[in-house]
Amino acid sequence: MEEEKLKLPLELITKILEYTPNPFCTNHLLLCRGIYWSFLWKVYSQPELVSNNLYPDESNNFVPKNLKLLMKRKFQNMVKCLDLSRVVQSGKNSYMSKLLRRTSSSLEIFISSQSSFGAAPLVSIKSCFRLKVLDLRLVSESVNLAELFKSIQCLPELEQLCFPRSSVTCDEFDFQWPQKLWYLRLQGGITDFFAANVRFPETITCLEFAHCSHLTRTGLDDILSHIGINLTRLSITYPMPKIGDDGADRSFWFCPNLKSFFVDIAYISWELFSEELLVILKEYDRPLRSMTIESTGYMGMCEKLSPNDITIAVDEERLPCFERLGLSAMLGWDFKSDDMNDMISELDHHNIEVFKV
Template identity: 50%
Template sequence: MVLPFEIILRILNFSEEATCMNHLLICKAVYIMLLPRLYSSPQLNPTNFSKFVEVVSLPKNKKRFKNFVKCLDLSFIIQSGKNSFVSKLLRRFSFSLEIFVASQTSFGISPLISLRLCHNLKVLDLRLVSETVNLRELFSAIKAAPFLEQLSFPRSSITCEDYDLEWPESLWYLRLQGGISNQFLTDSHFPQTITTLEFSHCPNITGESINDLLIRIGYNLTKLSIFYPMPCLKGNSMDTVFLYCPQLTYLYINIEYITKDLFDEELLPPLEEYERPLKTLIVDSSGLLGQGTKIHPDDLTIAICEDRLPCLQSLKVSLMLGWDFKSDAVQYLVSEFDDRGGSVYTL
């Protein structure tokens, strides 16, 4: 090789595919240097998953791939009865694994036990898991992961009788979903480190329990999302969100859970110490009849003109709200955003 080895590697890094398979054929030295990068985040799908498990499970490869995989994304794997495969992968990459996204079906007790070995885990995403997961077992599994920053609950039912749980100290992102109860929200000691909170597919919780949680940790939140459906929420359950979460920069909400009072001066007062930092507001809709009249464009325009949303730059509204985007009310709202360099979009 004419060029120094380090220069060759630097050149490969600037190529369109830094981990191109052809690069591994240059020479053995390049192969050895690029192999960890190639396996750091394997692109797994239903056609190559079994082969991947087979290769990394071979006795001769036990040490070879041990510390390679940092991101294990199984979101494209639709498998049933393969908990042993998932458990085997978690054990094999327990020292290096930082991000784990579970597959779309089962996640039994065996993978939960294997999770206890993943001490460097930073992201645990179980949102696609359809199998019932016991909350006590889940927290027992992540107790040994002191660096965990992001946690997404499974969408299936979760049961737990003991709410005095030990949350990870570094947790800043939390997605709550599944069969969590009102008592879980009111009795659990959620950490103040959480800045991004999401609710999805929670059939049992009410607006009162969500607001009770927001009263305790809402001041620290910068991003809040409440997705449809949440059947126990009332039509005005989330009208007080700005009172409890004054630091929000991003809010995703469904029209089913708010009214025009959300933008009323009593529930959206000007902040005295600083400007309200909200930059992005998304108002979605499921398309249910009668929901589109709950908010009028003028409700937002007045709040903006009165400087109660001084930092708002992006507004996204669902077409299912039924707003007439050629009307004077909507055009005036769009004009207000244009004047401040912002934009109005449709979903």
């Protein structure tokens, strides 16, 4: 009886194991059948799929080692997240399609690998009714945007969507966006014609642009003029070859409610912080709190914007809620210059943090 009193209950043992550095260690799971089954659903809710988990099949293609386990009926309702971003494979689209179909009843997050995502997986996505995150940013294969739109119309719970960077242009606009969508990353075959005709949902509060090789400043302005008022976070990153070297200058004008702004210096100039485009809002204080200015390191970029432009905007209280400024080490600015010291001193006076990224 004394020995029985010293034994911990199963619930407490599992709770202790959850806080260990490696809670799903095989040795822990083999302690007893009860512990094994209590952790099993957590192991399969987010399976670790990496390149080392792959093996060649009879056709010399590559499929996940635990693909068969995922397909077993008793496991298919456990999988909630499939993150294939670390998987480098050259397999068939049918494998990806089958994997999506077998996990469709429980899948909430899907992050695609660079390859093996085409027409068949797009059709299988339609059956993932609980999907909240669809991230296709790494996909390098050509994806038909029209088919992608048909698929996401069947996903009522979708909240975050990342377009593939190699998608083909789309001339169809008669589709329904998911009602809960709040995050959108635009990539690939987005054109000015598309930007002018598509009506993005007002629920979007976070918008990102990258790899839009067809989009010009006109298309960018069209999109921001439609939904900019709702945005709290905006990101315009390299490469965006056709928007010009000042294409993002009107971001603050179109998006007065931004709290976070991430931009490459290749697409802005000193006018971003000018009195005409960065105006003082009459109804409320501009809520911008964080801004990051990135750079690819190309020569001549440092002349487009100077620390004085930011210093003046802060000194004139056109950024009353500003808290953090991130500057790329590749900007080409002399971080020991008088202008930089003046900016840091002025920002510090307003309790604004300046840091390198």
